Amino acid sequence: MRIGIAPIPMSTWLFLLSVVVGVVLHASGTTEPNNEGLFSDPETESVSLDTGGLSRDKFPKGFVFGTATSAYQVEGMAHKDGRGPSIWDTFVEIPGIVANNGNAEVSVDQYHRYKEDIDIMNKFNFDAYRFSISWSRIFPDGTGKVNQKGVAYYNRLINYLLKRGITPYANLYHYDLPLALEKKYKGLLSDQVVKDFADYADFCFRTFGDRVKNWMTFNEPRVVAALGYDNGFFAPGRCSKPYGNCTSGNSATEPYIVAHHLILAHAAAVQRYREKYQEKQKGRIGILLDFVWYEPLTRSKADNYAAQRARDFHVGWFIHPIVYGEYPRTMQDIVGERLPKFTKEEVKMVKGSMDFVGINQYTAYYMYDPHKSKPKVLGYQQDWNAGFAYNKKGVPIGPKANSYWLYNVPWGLYKAITYIKEHYGNPTVILSENGMDDPGNVTISKGLHDTTRINFYKGYLTQLKKAVDEGANVVGYFAWSLLDNFEWRLGYTSRFGIVYVDFANLKRYPKMSAYWFKRLLQRNKH
Secondary structure (H helix, E strand, O other), X not given: OOOOOOOOOHHHHHHOOOOOOOOOOOOOOOOOOOOOOOOOOHHHOOOOOOOOOOOHHHOOOOOEEEEEOOHHHHOOOOOOOOOOOEHHHHHOOOOOOOHHHOOOOOOOOHHHHHXXXXXXXXXXXXXXXXXXXXXXXXXXXXXXXOOHHHHHHHHHHHHHHHHOOOEEEEEOOOOOOEHHHHHHXXXXXXXXXXXXXXXXXXXXXXXXXXXXXXXXXXXXXXXXXXHHHOOOOOOOOOOOHHHOOOOOOOOOOHHHHHHHHHHHHHHHHHHHHHHHHHHHHOOEEEEEEEOOEEEEOOOOHHHHHHHHHHHHHHHHHHHHHHHHOOOOHHHHHHHHHHOOOOOXXXXXXXXXXXXXXXXXXXXXXXXXXXXXXXXXXXXXXXXXXXEEEOEEOOEEOOOEOOOOOOEOOHHHHHHHHHHHHHHOOOOOEEEEEOOOOEEOXXXXXXXXXXXXXXXXXXXXXXXXXXXXXXXXXXXXXXXEOOEOOOOHXXXXXXXXXXXXXXXXXXXXXXXXXXXXXXXXXXXXXX
């Protein structure tokens, strides 16, 4: 056993790979807001709002600054106005799955409060909003009949964004597969999903593409495949018995099958866009990938190889086929026959199927070679053959946020972006998520004085600028998240927003971090 590496249960460290969940479960709810302790004029708190020399002008001309959310986390109206259920609607009904048995029936009700939220973005100088479209709000059964009330909602949202000078960035899938397709053919485990997703995407391009010029197919397909099918931590909750509390699944094969179908569905949607819409609509399309930076624990060759395996099995799993037309060689060697293969025709469709790549980047870990023999039961996480460490010689890799997987490691962002530049031909990159969380039960006065979050953003944006100055082709940055919201299995016990939401009455209160961004993003009038 190495110094500084605490033994962690399997189920615990599997979970660390998600970038939108946390772990310390706090009691939900807030105190009733009052004016005691609230900062009266945050714009005068110059020390707290210090941008550390960062400003809009320090980034390339046209660099986009935005905020991000996802449909299931903010919209509410989960079973209303014609929306069909998604796999998450049934997943959250399992007792104990979500902290305090929270659900997304109402969430923060952006369905009705979108104008207020967009006005906040406008007031705080943001350029763009990255939102997701709920597939089952458009097609309640996944295919077939269109729910016009759902279409009307997204039209209202897009039109008001444009009216307020905010550029819409539309993501087509954020964990929420229509339940009808899960029941019909086991969802992402079937290749039928490739055509059904492409048809859904085609409808969205046709319906919204006259106004939406920035499209994303999938958010974090790695999280979908790994947490949904390797440890069962996310919907639809499938895994092999040793790796999670699942009633069915196969951790050795299903994550790879699902990932394969996600890549093909992405490429099929991109093909539709390029063949039918791109020339006329003059937009662009990409995919959003999560990327934890994996740093070798020591300088040993074994630890360096372990860190590289982790990178290949994490971000390489998806970006390597899209750039080079095949899975990373490491994966091919380790996974062998369990790894699906692309046909020659599929390679043509997949290779080059992105105009940009979104990178969701939050944290970094040390990796080491555990010198283990092969496990009796194979699984995706086991295939890495890599150990996680969170400190070196007793020194933590960085300060921890509320979620125990989330350490503040700005240099990890710099290394992740530089890695993409050097290994994948310096593609156009959007830093599509970045942020940190506070506990859900933080009082409103403490919640609004989020100086820790300001320091987090300052550190990460400084490192992003360094990567850009060194030639990384990054064209935008999106803070996660605009609002405190439904944080998947953490429910309402985790707050990532730059806007505090009182979950009792859904009132919005911009935090100091929002005012910090306002200062950072002010435009100099010449």
